[in-house]
Amino acid sequence: MTDYLDGNAAAGPLSEFFAIDVTTARGRCLHCGRTDALATAQLYPNSHGLLLRCPGCTEILLRLVDTGDTVCLDLHGLSFVELHRD
Amino acid sequence: MGIVSPGFFGRRRQGDPALPPGQYLTESFPVLSAGPTPRIAPEEWEFTITTETGQVHRWSWDEFLALKQDDVTQDIHCVTSWSKLGTSWRGVSLDTLFESVESDCEFTMAHSYGGYTTNVPLDDLLGGKAWIAHEFDGEALEPAHGGPARLLVPHLYFWKSAKWVRGLELLRQDEPGFWESNGYHMYGDPWREERYW
Ligand SMILES: [Zn+2]
Numbered sequence: 001m002t003d004y005l006d007g008n009a010a011a012g013p014l015s016e017f018f019a020i021d022v023t024t025a026r027g028r029c030l031h032c033g034r035t036d037a038l039a040t041a042q043l044y045p046n047s048h049g050l051l052l053r054c055p056g057c058t059e060i061l062l063r064l065v066d067t068g069d070t071v072c073l074d075l076h077g078l079s080f081v082e083l084h085r086d
Numbered sequence: 087m088g089i090v091s092p093g094f095f096g097r098r099r100q101g102d103p104a105l106p107p108g109q110y111l112t113e114s115f116p117v118l119s120a121g122p123t124p125r126i127a128p129e130e131w132e133f134t135i136t137t138e139t140g141q142v143h144r145w146s147w148d149e150f151l152a153l154k155q156d157d158v159t160q161d162i163h164c165v166t167s168w169s170k171l172g173t174s175w176r177g178v179s180l181d182t183l184f185e186s187v188e189s190d191c192e193f194t195m196a197h198s199y200g201g202y203t204t205n206v207p208l209d210d211l212l213g214g215k216a217w218i219a220h221e222f223d224g225e226a227l228e229p230a231h232g233g234p235a236r237l238l239v240p241h242l243y244f245w246k247s248a249k250w251v252r253g254l255e256l257l258r259q260d261e262p263g264f265w266e267s268n269g270y271h272m273y274g275d276p277w278r279e280e281r282y283w
Contacts, residue, residue: 047120048165048245048265058122065269067282072269 026082032057038081104161106276109169115231116168120264123229124199124250131234133218134253137189145183147234153178156217160240162247163276175238177219180211191256195263196237199250204263205272206239206246208256215241218251243274243281 023039034056041061044051049065054077063074075081105111128147135143145153157176163169194211196204210216219238220227227233232249239246245265266272271280 044120047118048270049268051120053121060121063268065265065282067269069282070269074268 020083022081024083026084027061027078028080028082029054029056029059029061030077030079031059033079035082038062104171105169106163107279108167109163109276110167112168112170115170116164116166117230118164118166119230120202121200125229126199126234126250128234132252133183133235135183135187136253136255137187138191138256138258141188143183143187150178150218150235151220154182158217158238160238162240162244165243165245165270165274165276165281169276174223175217175219176221176224177217177235177238179214180216180218181214183218184212187256189256191258193257193260195255195257195261196246196248196251197253197255198248199252202248202250202264204237204246204248205257205261205266206237206242207260207273210239210242211254215239241275243271243276245270246274 023037025038026035027038027041028035032054034054036055038052038061040055041052042055042058044053049063049072051060052062053059054061059077061075061077063072065072065074102111131147133145133150137143155176156179157174159172159174161169161171162173189208192208194206194208196206206216216237216239218235220233220235222228222231227236229250232247232251235251237246237248237251260272262272269282271282274280
């Protein structure tokens with residue numbers, strides 16, 4: 001008996017998360033700890049991908065690169081993302 | 087290519103031998119902004135080459151300008167599909183900067199003010215193929231275009247030509263830089279359309 005589940009068991013909770021408008025979720029900046037709705041982050045849409053930067057320290061929270069065949073999402077600048085159900 | 091639409095930047099000139107596959111000509115010089123533009127005063131600026139032994143070769147702004155200067159005309163190709171032909175630059179060849187550098191490494195990481203990084207093989211920086219450029223079209227390079235100085239590696243897609251460059255780190259093994267770690271090609275040859283992983 002292992003104390004973990006197969007990763008596919010996470011599909012349900014993750015689909016709930018990604019089905020909503022993620023910019024309404026609150027995220028914590030890994031660099032400075034500021035916690036705020038992603039909608040308040042600084043969006044740089046016109047680069048080699050989409051970038052969201054922290055409004056406190058300007059470090060990167062999120063990167064999204066659309067290569068046509070794939071979409072690469074880098075969330076490593078967020079130490080957590082928090083979603084409130086209405 | 088959902089984010090930046092190909093064809094937005096200009097007219098196609100198919101069959102132009104100077105135009106790599108999938109590229110469009112532009113007369114303007116589009117700025118792709120990934121973050122706040124660093125403002126580096128000349129007295130604060132320095133350029134370094136760091137070898138695998140930790141030895142640091144360092145140039146101040148004045149020392150850099152005192153090196154042999156090259157005037158070059160080059161075609162540049164951005165991965166977002168614009169190309170600009172016959173651009174004029176002034177800067178210092180990496181051959182000049184590497185004259186006093188001893189290293190067995192084959193790879194480099196370019197580091198910029200503001201935190202940007204990009205990986206380029208050392209062979210692609212030497213042999214008259216790359217410069218640290220500080221003038222564009224006869225004028226000091228504007229901060230929006232990477233001034234005071236940017237890497238210029240015109241035979242690779244332009245994201246390799248790091249804006250606001252502050253140094254090169256020699257690496258024994260190739261490592262991904264900022265865009266290479268999230269979707270973009272490790273090498274980026276426009277003639278082979280090496281855009282993405
Ligand atoms: Zn922050």
